[in-house]
Amino acid sequence: MEIRNLLPSDWAAVKSIYEKGITTGNATFHTSAPSWKDWDTSHLQSCRIVVEDNGILVGWAALTPVSSRCVYAGVAEVSVYVEPERSGKGIGLALLNELITLSEADGIWTLQAGVFPENIGSLRIHEKAGFRTLGIREKIGKQNGVWRDTVLLERRSNKII
16 A cells, blocks of 8 residues: 555545545535535645555545634644545554654644544544544534534644644
């Protein structure tokens, strides 16, 4: 497997993996994938990667700034998505660890993630990557008319002080 920077030409595969995550009901509150333009403008250019296995894109990860305010310039939210049939093979953790390395090289001192409590695999990889649980955001949003909780996770860099 090879981890490399995400290219615009990867969008169709990235979008497909994202849509499969949406279908699970436990990956995101979003109900559809954005356009490439919207996705591209909302994610940090320096922190977006994919993983390929024998030339097939099987996962991706990226960071989104949490705020446009300058005091939060070093805080970003994590997204990690893996082809469902490749789940449980260490791909998500490999992506997350590489994303951490890239984020620190980019001066980001805090990574955060909001994960549905039912998404045990995602919670596990975040824990293995050094994230800690800050708490549960109860009934933070509705999905298909049902209130959902998220687990708020955070990883503080020990390299960016």
